[in-house]
Amino acid sequence: MQSMTQRRVILWGEQIDNGNVRLPGRMMEGTGKASVKASGSCRLTQAVTAQRTFLWGTRSGTRYVQYKRNVLRKQRHWEKIVTAKKKKRKQEKERRKAKHAEDKGAAHQHSKRVLKAITKERLLAAKEAAPWLCVDLSMTSHMTKKMFVLSWKEISRLAAQIRRLYGSNKKAGKPFWICLTGFVAGSPISEECFRMNDGFSNYLMDTTPESYLDLFPLETIVYLTPDSENALQDIDPHRVYVLGGLVDESIQKKLTLQKAQEHSLQTARLPIAEYMVKNANVKNYHSETLAINQVFDVLSTYYETQSWPEALKAGVPPGKGYVLQETAL
Known part of the structure; x- marks a missing residue:
C-alpha cells in the first residue's frame, strides 16, 4: 500500500519509481521509499515547487508564452498613453508660447507690479x-x-x-x-x-x-x-x-x-x-x-x-x- 506522502506526490503529477521521485522532464533522486518517508513534507514541497517552476518558467510552455505576450501588450499600451500625454503637453506649451509672443508683440507686457x-x-x-x-x-x-x-x-x-x-x-x-x-x-x-x-x-x-x-x-x-x-x-x-x-x-x-x-x-x-x-x-x-x-x-x-x-x-x-x-x- 502506498504511503500518504506517496499519494500526495502522485496527485500533483509526480511519479514514484523504485523510491525515486521523478517529475516530467526532471528527476529528483532519492534513496528509496524510506527516503521519501523520512523526507516527509520537505520532499513534497520540493516536488510541488519543481512542478510549478516547470509550468511557468523553466520550459517555454504555452502558459508562459501567453503570460509574456500579455505583459508585453500591456506595456506597449501604457507606452502609447504616456507618449500621447507628452505630445499633448508639448503642443499645449507651444500654444501658450505662441499666444504669449502674440500678446507681447501687440503691446509691451508689463509686470504685475507695474500694471x-x-x-x-x-x-x-x-x-x-x-x-x-x-x-x-x-x-x-x-x-x-x-x-x-x-x-x-x-x-x-x-x-x-x-x-x-x-x-x-x-x-x-x-x-x-x-x-x-x-x-x-x-x-x-x-x-x-x-x-x-x-x-x-x-x-x-x-x-x-x-x-x-x-x-x-x-x-x-x-x-x-x-x-x-x-x-x-x-x-x-x-x-x-x-x-x-x-x-x-x-x-x-x-x-x-x-x-x-x-x-x-x-x-x-x-x-x-x-x-x-x-x-x-x-x-x-x-x-x-x-x-x-x-x-x-x-x-x-x-x-x-x-x-x-x-x-x-x-x-x-x-x-x-x-x-x-x-x-x-
Missing part, C-alpha cells in the same frame, strides 16, 4: 476729473423680509454685483470714481462685502455711512431709475450719478423715483426705449430694470465710446428681452 501701479494711478486720477458713481446702500432696508434666508440671499447678490462693478471699473480705459454711501460698519451688506470680496478693504473707492444727500450738492446729483421719464443723453464728468442698492427680487415699483422726487433730484433712465426694441421670446418677458453692475457697464462703455447702441449692447443682457433696432430688422 497694479498703473491701475491705481488711473483710478486715483478719476477721483479728481471723472464722473462719480454712487451706490446708495441705505436702500437695503427695502429688501424682502418675508424670510431671513431670502433676504440674506439678496444681500449676497448685491455684494457680488458690487464686486463685478468694481472689477469692470478697474479694467475701464476711462474709469469712474465709485462711492458706497449708507455703508454702515457691522450691517449685513457690510459684512457680506468683506466676506465675499477678497481684499475689499483695499478697494480704491470711498465707503461711508453718510447719505449722498449730505455729501454732494443736490444740483449735481442725477438719480438713475428705470421709472424716470427722462432718457439719459450724455455723461457729465461734473455730475454724481446715483444708483439704488437693490437687486431684482426686491425691486418695488417707482421706489427709487419716489425717493428722488422727495428731494427734488434730477432723474434719468438708460435710453433703452430709444435704441432697443422688444424681442419676441417664449416667456414674453421684457424688463428695463438692470442690476447695478449692468447699469455701470452701459455707463462705462458709453463714457469711452460715446455710442449708446454699443453701450447698451455691452450692458443689457439678452434675457431682458430687448435687442438693438438694427438687429431686430
